[in-house]
Each structure stands twice: as structure tokens, then as C-alpha cells.
Amino acid sequence: MKLPIRVSDDSREPIYHQIETQLKALIIGGQLPPGTPLPSIRAMAGELKCSLITTRRAYQNLETGGYIKTVQGKGTFVKEIEEVLKQETKDKVVYDVLQKAVEQAKQLGTSKEEIRMIFEEVLTGHYEDS
Structure with a gap:
């Protein structure tokens, strides 16, 4: 699944924050409804040409914030948001x-x-x- 996410090395915002912010917007805006599978950390990093650590940090922050959940062996999915x-x-x-x-x-x-x-x-x- 290719997501409409763009990152810029020229931005003052760290790349992980750019990813996190754009994914939140897609989730909150309804473009990524609950249950939607997200690309793996590796796939997302490859798509955006950034490090695994950067992508992992964005995913971890989103999971901590209650926007996504990871199911062992199945993948990462959008959560139902209150x-x-x-x-x-x-x-x-x-x-x-x-x-x-x-x-x-x-x-x-x-x-x-x-x-x-x-x-x-x-x-x-x-x-x-x-």
C-alpha cells in the first residue's frame, strides 16, 4: 500500500515527525479508516528513503498515542479513534x-x-x- 506521505530533508521538522504528522492527518481525516493495514516499517522506510530507526520512531509514537496498533505476526493497523x-x-x-x-x-x-x-x-x- 502506497501512502500519500512526503518527507523533506530541507524541513526543520525531523523526518520521523513529518511521517507521524502526516499519518495522523490521514487517520483523523478518515482516509485511513480503522482496521486499515499500514506498510511494514521496512517497506515505509524504503518508500520514503529514510532509515528504519526513523520510521520505527514514528510508528512507536503513533502506537503510544493510540492511533495504530501492531499485532504480532500480522502487521500494523489503524485503530478506532475516539x-x-x-x-x-x-x-x-x-x-x-x-x-x-x-x-x-x-x-x-x-x-x-x-x-x-x-x-x-x-x-x-x-x-x-x-
Whole structure:
């Protein structure tokens, strides 16, 4: 099974975190429903051209967080996620993305009012390149 996961060596985020974040998003977003088998650690590492240790860490973190489970001799599968955890995860992902965007905007010297205005335009889909 080939998953739509992309990792970048240029990112400031460690590769294991990139894998973990993208898998969480696929699970929470419903693209990987409960019971879906995941590629083995070896297969995932090969697909993404990263180390087994990196992939294992992402899988271990996801298992610890309750997103996946490994069944000895059968493989790794997506777990049924409680609605509370789904909502908390969605909120955290959106918060983190917005936080990064605001940090970048501040580095560019964008004022709080400009950030609010741009956010509203993005939210409503009315952004016009000026």
C-alpha cells in the first residue's frame, strides 16, 4: 500500500515527525479508516528513503498515542479513534499550522492587523494577489 506521505530533508521538522504528522492527518481525516493495514516499517522506510530507526520512531509514537496498533505476526493497523482524540488532534494540527504561519508573517514584519485581515481573506476564500 502506497501512502500519500512526503518527507523533506530541507524541513526543520525531523523526518520521523513529518511521517507521524502526516499519518495522523490521514487517520483523523478518515482516509485511513480503522482496521486499515499500514506498510511494514521496512517497506515505509524504503518508500520514503529514510532509515528504519526513523520510521520505527514514528510508528512507536503513533502506537503510544493510540492511533495504530501492531499485532504480532500480522502487521500494523489503524485503530478506532475516539471522537475526543480526533477533535483534539484536529485542533492541535490547525493550531500548529496557524502558529507557524503567524511566526513567518511576524518575521516578514507583518502587523497583527495585517495578519488578521489576511486570515479573514484566506478563511473566506477572497484573497486577491495585490
